[in-house]
Amino acid sequence: MPTSRPPHDLPGRVSRVVVTPVAFRDPPLLNVVGVHQPYVLRAVVQVHADEGLVGLGETYADQAHLDRLEAVAAALPGADVFDLNGLRRVVVEALGASTGGAGASFGGMLEVSSAVDTVAAPFEVALLDLQGKALGRPVSDLLGGAVRERVPYSAYLFYKWAGHPGHGEDDWGEGRTPEQLVAQARRMVTEYGFTAVKLKGGVHEPRHEIETVEALAAEFPGHALRIDPNGAWTVGTSIEVAGRLADVLEYLEDPTPGIEGMALVAERTELPLATNMCVIAFEHLRPAVAADAVQVVLSDHHLWGGLRRSALLGGICETFGLGLSMHSNSHLGISLAAMTHLAAATPNLTYACDTHDPWKTEDVVRPGVLEFRDGSVAVPTGPGLGIELDEDALAALHEQYVTCGQRGREDTAYMRSIVPGFTPNTARW
């Protein structure tokens, strides 16, 4: 059992905040807006407190977002590490001064109506990590207690090129045909033990993607399958695909753009529709519920304002009878730890969570804690997030950021540099 420290040892105030942008290698994964660049950019947030403890957070590192993170980092010293409502005030004030609180966009796919939630999230995670370290308790305890010891994740398949142009073939090779995607799934299922499998669609004609899902269903009977074309299909196509795949999918994710479009599809299928595109902030819940547009919401603490606001989202989903799953963008181990604590402490998060983890070959977190077994990760039991930052790896990945030349996620621009004239495929088919 972890032991509590006496109250007079608790850290009181934030003394210093360091935001470090890093870049880690990523394969050429295809999606509706283009292709992943050679590197993923992330920002590692370190919040130092006056007792010498350090809390960790992780988020996107596009330049505009970094500027906002820096504005908060400058304003946070002196803040009470237990005052999470106060953190939000600091963020609102800092963004008001630096940016006017405008929205944000990541990679042309995720539009955020207010930057406050996205900017606050990594600082909230870092403060919770600090609180847990001070109290000798895991973050899941601070969120109400873990209701499961392990958190299930799903395999995340992508159509992909064999390698980044000019760099030869990568470890995964080409992912274009149904057979190649079955082989990709076989490797993930064998190495990680996943029992849920998600296919990122919106890349090829729907007929080709249906064949891929059918091949996966034949090869992995009993696995929970999902496809997510990120709104690449019209309402009519979505209804057709839902009809074809009704017996093999557990849910269909964002087949068509917008709450209205999703509602039209939902009227014509029994298949639950999931989203991380048309419901991405609290203000979208009311119209989505009123239109019965979605049956499953994919939460994401990076976008919903942190772990406690994601728990609030869980409560709202429960109230309205909505299912709850978890979205992922390419991420490092700090985020995987945060996602795992959140999922562990959210009783109605019953679907396997998305993760890009298998595509990652570099990290800033020391190995050993966040290992996959039977498709799931054990909830860390150490204080805070329960993970340890590898300072050398952080420095190396920061150096990679400095030299890689990327300063934002640009899937479409990168695709156009290789396939001139490429158009993002939203509602194209």
Ligand SMILES: O=C([O-])[C@@H](O)[C@@H](O)[C@H](O)[C@@H](O)C(=O)[O-]
């Ligand atoms: O990594 C990707 O290309 C994904 O398409 C990601 O950007 C999406 O945000 C995400 O995984 C999703 O479920 O829509």
Ligand SMILES: [Mg+2]
């Ligand atoms: Mg999605």
